[in-house]
Amino acid sequence: MxxxxxxxxxxxxxxxxxxxxxxxFWRTDLRLPPRPETARRPTVAIIVPARDEAEVLPLSLPSLLAQEYPGQARVILVDDNSSDGTGELARELGLAPGSLPLTVSTPGEPPEGWTGKLWALRHGVELAGDAEYLLLTDADIAHARSSLDSLVAAAVGTPERCYDLVSQMARLRTETRWERLIVPAFVYFFAQLYPFRWSNRPGSRTAAAAGGCTLVRREALERAGGIAAIRGAVIDDVNLARAVKRGGGRTWLGLADQVDSVRPYPELSxxxxxxxxxxxxxxxxxxxxxxxxxxxxxxxxxxxxxxxxxxxxxxxxxxxxxxxxxxxxxxxxxxxxxxxxxxxxxxxxxxxxxxxxxxxxxxxxxxxHWRGRGAAWKGRTYPAPPTPSKVGSPR
Structure with missing residues (x-):
């Protein structure tokens, strides 16, 4: 030949x-497990890290404040040193009648070794008190009214089938021609790298989550070392799932029907x-x-x-x-x-x-990265994490 x-x-x-x-990996039929009739509804804190998100916040935050959840829930928006009035806008949106309780807080600039998002999430976890579950969701993600209830019900499940981390890949926008060309392939390639069914299998080395919508049990997060365990990770969602799985937790990842990104990407750039x-x-x-x-x-x-x-x-x-x-x-x-x-x-x-x-x-x-501008996002640039030889031998 x-x-x-x-x-x-x-x-x-x-x-x-x-x-x-x-x-x-190419199958798209993996959705949230069926909701048990007797599933309990533990306390939940919804944590939203936000940096310069005033453009999308009116489309996303009200959907969280309007969640129809039978148990106790609150929303914590961590304003990551925004310059566009994100925190003030969030407080105004939180005044809508019938909204879940809202806390808006600013943690200050992240210390060396932390990404801004993870520093904000750590601050939010501290403010969450003794909430049993934490919903980590991005500021550009809108949720249907029953989204939180469905996530919690799937996580609590039954004694035979429950999860320490439940994550959904939010449906991204596909309104412009570039979004239609790039976005479906983005999710397709992600699933090819991290097949959802492998990730969901206990004992499998594959572990993944989608950072836009991840519900995690507080105890499992603490057992995994907390947010500090992944503090420098640029790809925080996958690293969080790995940490929870290494700590003995069960994880689940699938595609969303009730969770959508509202962030526009009209241009290829x-x-x-x-x-x-x-x-x-x-x-x-x-x-x-x-x-x-x-x-x-x-x-x-x-x-x-x-x-x-x-x-x-x-x-x-x-x-x-x-x-x-x-x-x-x-x-x-x-x-x-x-x-x-x-x-x-x-x-x-x-x-x-x-x-x-x-x-x-x-x-x-x-x-x-070689030019010193790697992992740049909203005014911050994150270098590669130090190699073991640079940080000394493990103890």
Whole structure:
């Protein structure tokens, strides 16, 4: 066989593995477990870290204040040193009749070694008192009125099936053409890296959560070392799930029907920053992992359409058929995510182009890190965490 044929075959084998042996990552039917009729309703504190969120807060905070929850619940908004009046606006929104109790507090600038969001979450956890469960949710996330009740009921569950951490991947906006192109692929790639079913399996090494909506039992969080255990993590949601799981907790992650992001990303540049600010951190700031990821993305996503075209032009039916089969599997696994986002199935044919953009975003993430601008977000830049050799031997 020719070199191109071997490359096409490698791509096809990769897609056969991903389709049938990667935890069914492409399936979108994983939703909150059924609500037990007798589930108790423990006390809950809803913690919202917010930095310069005045634009989206009127669309999200009222949905939290209006939660219909049979037990005791309160909302704690931690204003992470905003400059746009986020805290004042939150206090005004909290005056709406029938709202849950609202506390607005500012923790001050984060100390060295902490990200701003996690410093804010730590402050919120301290203010939560003895609440049994903590709902950690971002300032751009809107919840249906029964969202909290459904999350708690799923977590409390039954003696045979209960969870220490329940997380939902919020449905992101897909109103502009760039959002429609980039957003479904973002969730698809995340699920490919962290198959939800593997993450939900007790004892599995895979662990993941979605930071926009994570309900965690206080006792499990404390057993995992608290927020301080992940204080420098840029990808805080995955690291939180890992910490809870390492502490013996059970975790659950699925797609949301009642939780939506209201943050707009109308331009490609905004979506680019969303991905690139954490992509290199996802690769543990490793050049070897970066090279492997670039080659892997090229083999899996770019090779099929390119070699299909080459085979058709050269009249090589075997090459075209092998590459075409790989592309068909790629498209077929992407269709469920497109349907979840109410996009036409034909858009699956654009996934190689979208993957090419993600490849460039990943490389740009590394370049920005090398230039000292890695993990930049709202005026802050976070360096890579120190290696063990820099912090001394473990004790």
């Amino acid at each position: 020719t070199v191109l044929m071997w490359v096409a075959l490698a791509s096809l084998l990769a897609w056969l593995w991903l389709t049938f042996l990667q935890g069914g 905004q979506l680019w920053r969303m991905v690139s600010r954490s992509a290199y951190a996802q690769l543990k700031h490793s050049v070897l992992l970066l090279v492997g990821t670039v080659l892997g993305l090229a083999l899996v996503y770019l090779v099929p359409p390119v070699l299909l075209l080459v085979g058709l032009v050269a009249g090589d039916g075997r090459l075209a058929g092998t590459a075409g089969a790989a592309w068909a599997l790629m498209a077929a696994t992407y269709v469920p995510m497109l349907r979840y986002y109410r996009q036409p199935p034909a858009a699956a044919l654009l996934l190689p182009f979208t993957a090419g953009l993600y490849l460039l975003m990943t490389v740009d993430s590394a370049v920005q």
